[in-house]
Amino acid sequence: SQPGVAANGWDGIVAAAEKEGSVTVWSSSDQKLINKITSAFESKYRKIKVNSLKMDSTTQQTTLDQQLGANRPPSVDTILGNSNYAWLQGLAQKGHFEKPQGPNNAGWDAKYTADGMVAATINPFVMMYNTNKLKSAPTYADLLKPEFKGKIGLNNADPAALKAFYDNWRTQLGEDYVKQIAGQNPQIQSASAVVAQNVASGQLLAGPTGNAASVELLRAQGAPIDFAIPDEGTMAYVLYATAFARSAHPNAALVFLDFVQSPEGQGILNTNNSGVSVLPDVEGALRVPDGKMTLIDWDKYPTDKLQSIDAWWKGLFG
């Protein structure tokens, strides 16, 4: 029979989900985090098995585009932690996402669940630094000092969020600043986790495009690394979670999405300073002083804008 969302309310959805028996989740989060939320979900819904796959945002996009382009149903039920707003918007417009409708949706501000794109985590770009080599977090200005030459780690500008970050840098600190940063010969990596490890090892001193979760993970191992929100303030991007409407397990997808919205789910996703939660008072979640964090306004970044940023960035760093 044609899969679809059960019509008879939340209990019906849960029952249908249990009948579906499993849910496929793609997540760009750290593997441990994925494992943690998987086991928490599975112990709550014992009849639903989670097939989780770690996959970075770009790959999620490539893979899905291929499948949908070939008119095949998506092989994923729930995306967890994709930051590419524009792309998700496109999918939402084509009706690929179900609206969240679980009991936990009640406490959520509608702007954080618009178009079925649930803000699972808010990630500010943080300044990572090596605590053995630096007494305190460097400011953006510090990065231009000679001792930072070759010792700065940056993410490449492939993800849209980073394009926005660099663009913001340009508007906030000036074109010249970014040029000087490029002149510092930074190490370019594809993932903050990798930059973080290079900072922890001492290969790099600092990374302004850091991600709190990666830092916390290394700290737990005893690595000499910490992070700070720069005084100049920082950009933040949202990692969205969605439930697919035309996948193999649409009901289970909704149940999983609801779990993401639950205080328990939010606790896991944002634990240990790894992200900012939409819900207030989530224990362990990162808290950013007021006014120091700006969510990226995706309306300011249409495709051609992103392309021009990309060309500009590659001219400097590529």
Place this chain on the structure above:
Amino acid sequence: MTTDAPAARLDTSRAPRPLWRRVKPKSLVHLLGIVMIAGLVYPLVMLLVRASGDVRASWDAITAIPDLWPSLLNTVWLALGCVIVAVILGVLLAMCVANLPRRWYNTAQLLCTLPLFMPPIAAVSGWVFVASSAVGYGNVLLRTLLGIESDSGPFNVYSLPWIVFITALYLVSYVFLFVSTALRESDATLELSARVFGSSWFMTQIRVVLPSIRPALYYSIGIALLLGLGQFTAPLLLGATARVDVITTEMYRLTSASPPNYDAATLLSVPLLAVAMIIVAVQRRSLGNLRRYTSVSRGAMRARTPRRWLIVPPIVYVVLAIVPPTASLILVSLSPYWTGSVDFSNMSLRSYQEVLATPQYVDSITTTLEIVLLSVIGGIVLSTAVALYITRSRSFVARLLEFTINLPIAMPGIVIGLGILISYGLGFLDLYGSQTVFVIAYIYLYMIFGTRMIVSGLTRLPDSYDHAARVAGAGAVSTFLRIKLPLLRNSMTSAGMLMLVLMSHEFAASMILRTSFLQVLSTKLFDAFNYGIYPDVAALAVIMVAISAICAVVILSTRGGRNLEI
């Protein structure tokens, strides 16, 4: 050879034989040969078809690449750099080994081929841990030993010289193989007579020894150039930071973009294809007069005046190629996180447990083993069939097959990956995303190595073995099963193991063919290197090295380094 025409009766005016009797088994074999050729040519044709499809759009996409011209230039410079370094070192090594005392010869020969068993992706990641400017183990060690006060250097792995160095380091083994085989087969008295006629040792090497193995030199220069042009792993892993892009990484980027632009990628591969063809053609020409260089006797090892100290360069080479990357991978894999300092108290096997508890990693290992095993089996069967065919038949089809089966060597893995993707992957068979397409690609890429080994095994078998069996009453099939197959067993085993090693290392084509769900060890290692935790990366790489090491032991112990002669 016998015709298998049935013994006819006296009556020649009988009705014509039924059709199935008239189709001779021979023509069936030729037909299979043609099918095989078609299968080999199909991806290349598809590349050209696709490249010539929407040339305008592709051209625009290519010219839109910001650093295209620097990338092309880089490709040329890197290739030339690799060739120069690899050929000089390879030739020097081969000459050292040739002048060793006889009882050391085999060991030294084996030693110098060991770097071939180092998985490229693991090697490059290993070198990152060795030569990262601030906390690379090698840098830290050197700074401590030399008392350098700086907190970085002297090496910086993310640089053009290091990309050349790492790539060339493993090309040396190839050059060594060709040159040292040629030296061994050349007549030692050529050198000795030059000495007697008044030429010093050094001048003799220059004037007599090297020129007399000119074909092998040309051949290895050609191969090194091709491999250098197609280099992918080091530029991909180090290039972003070193700001060094090459044509293969640009191709990869085109195919991994969203949406992937296969047309542009294929168009970009055309120059590589063309250069490969030119090199092959030039090689064929310069090898034309091979007969001049065939020596009457192979006296080789016997009479050269041995010099023991010449064992030092081979040892230095092997130690350099294997120990630093492997050791640093092991150190990192045992540490909780990567630092330049070694703290034994913190070490544990945690990363290994982690890797083995992560389904995606375990999946990639089992997927690799599955794909590689299937490919090896397919590769051996096909290699044996092709080898038998091209050694037995002098037909045009056989010679054409012999030529086509050699083509994949000339082309970069990424080009072949792309060709396979658009032919078998996205073509009428629509195999993209299946293990089968990997199996096809791996067989396509590495069957030639198996075929060569089996051919050389076959040519070592005199016809008289077969003939004796036939005359003794064994039919053609029985002769094949009881005489030929058992005698080929060793060749087939080592062919299989060699293919196993090469396939399990395959990276470039796999990068093109992989999907999120179907990853092999090398591509998973690449992802881990880019997105993952270094100790886990290191543990995964160590596992990969260990698998290769096991294969190396099997190959090298079955029949010594001769198994590697290609």
Place this chain on the structure above:
Amino acid sequence: MSLPVRIHQLEVAYGGRKQDAVVAVNGVDIEIGSGEFGVLLGPSGCGKSTVLNTIAGLISPTAGTITVGDQVFFDKSRDINLKPEKRGLGMVFQSYALWPHMTVFDNVAFPLRRRHVKREQIASRVGEMLELVRCQQYAKRYPHELSGGQQQRIALARTLVGKPAVVLFDEPLSNLDAELRIQLRDELALLHSEIAFTAVYVTHDQAEAYGLASKLFVLRDGRVEQTGPPLNVYHAPATEYVASFLGANSWAGEIVGREGKRLVVDSEYGIIESTSDPKGLGVGDTAVVAAYPDRIGLQRDPSGAGVVVSKRFGGAAMEIVVALGPANDDRLRIRRAADLVDVHEGDRVRLVVDPADALVYAGRPTHASDREHRPVPLDVQS
């Protein structure tokens, strides 16, 4: 049991297409009686192995017939071509061709197994065979653990174990060193006298041919040049080619007359009389005189045409070279017991040849140096 072998107008061309085909055998007729020991003798490349391989069925001739006993093995005109395994022959190869992956026992048992002989019978017959070639103790060894002579014997055992009526030999002794070659040649002759089989034996070595053959076939460029018992062939070579190949010197001359039954030839080295009387030769014709090295005597004679270029000790006999002038290519090689020679280097000499030993042929001599220009095959190819 043994069977006669008859080959009629055999032709073999290598290389399928007509233009570049190498005609290796060109109309060969061979008849070897049941139990006879036929030897094909000829220089390298004359087609000996090719003939042998067609008998075995390993090569398909382009024309002719091959019959063994009553069975037609090959007949082009009737489209008959028996597969090798159906011919029931034995064959011994130059390289022995012992299968390296089988023990001596298994090697020898192979032909029996292929004929589905019973287990116990195989054991006993292989045992007997190994005893015959005095190699019982090596049954469990592998070929590479044996000396060349032993390998050769095993190859023989493997061939004879199936009691073939016809056994083919392709230069089976040429890989052995001189001493062993002679020893095994004798053993082979002995075996042939003990076990009945028809032998077709290929060699380029005269001594081997003489020692084994009951019927000799001298081959030249894919044809049979002369047939007969070795003694006859040696003493009456049919052509100058055969005489030269068997080691005779030959030099040019012109027939100047007849004395009774003797032909008188005015040769480069002086007047020679000969009892041989080749057809179609008359006074005034150019001719070749040939004589074996041990059949030429020398007499000092200041007016003699020859000069002793060198006289060297050669073991059992002296080796003397006589030429028309010191630097001339046209040389005679003479080999005589030391006590029969009283000439010295530089002496002018006259040849003394018994008319019965002087062979005369039509035409001009072929010199060794004419034959030398074929390039030597290289053993290494890359």
Place this chain on the structure above:
Amino acid sequence: MSLPVRIHQLEVAYGGRKQDAVVAVNGVDIEIGSGEFGVLLGPSGCGKSTVLNTIAGLISPTAGTITVGDQVFFDKSRDINLKPEKRGLGMVFQSYALWPHMTVFDNVAFPLRRRHVKREQIASRVGEMLELVRCQQYAKRYPHELSGGQQQRIALARTLVGKPAVVLFDEPLSNLDAELRIQLRDELALLHSEIAFTAVYVTHDQAEAYGLASKLFVLRDGRVEQTGPPLNVYHAPATEYVASFLGANSWAGEIVGREGKRLVVDSEYGIIESTSDPKGLGVGDTAVVAAYPDRIGLQRDPSGAGVVVSKRFGGAAMEIVVALGPANDDRLRIRRAADLVDVHEGDRVRLVVDPADALVYAGRPTHASDREHRPVPLDVQS
């Protein structure tokens, strides 16, 4: 110009470490006078090439001295070891060792170029040399475009072009076929008589040694077993080893008495008298009798100890094998002209050996079969 070669107490061990070293040469003394043609003769592996290579300087001996003319090439005790390129010798290799990447001209010019001879002079001297070996027309060819004999001649030209005082030859003819071998051997002898050089020539072929040597050195296991002109060595082999190696039959006996100058031996094949008188042998001692195949006569005698096992036609002579019993391994090989033989297969015979031809040695005979057990190298390995 030619110079004498003196080798004193030469010792060579292969393989540096003492335990597993192969002592290939073990105290060899060789003296070859200026302009002499010295030949080292011995079976494979006896160390011939090793000696030659030490003279050339390609191998370093472990002890001894090598002197050429007044110049000490090697002296272990004085730590002198001239490099090969400083010795100014010529050398011809078995494999010819022509450099495949150079034309014939360049090959021959190489030694001159290394000695910085002037351009014009090189051209003329190479031309002369090529003329001498009759290969002028091949100057521009590459070695692979020449036949084996031509290659050999070029190798000779290359060696002689530098006018070396001493020329070393390492089995230079063994790769050629029989006919060519004899021809080139003669040419070499001629060249040596025309150009003055001292030759040190290595071979395992007796005929070659006899034909070339003015002084023969028979080697055995790294030692010189006998030295002398070929004739002397042949007629008076110093030991049974030398006699056997030169082709003599040998069989066991016991000394039973003396008759005047003759020794009487009661041998396996009957009573033999001999004029040879080896030292230290007295009545009652076991001894070996040896005689060359052509020096043994046969007389039918029903009470004779020998049986004619086979009698076969062998070209110039009959080949007769005599044994103690039909199946016995202990065989004598006799080679006599057909007219001197009137025995038949199966006859009991008595040996007739001229006392001057009967050689007697202490000890027991070594049989060919004892020597056979060395494994031969296989060309195929699996």
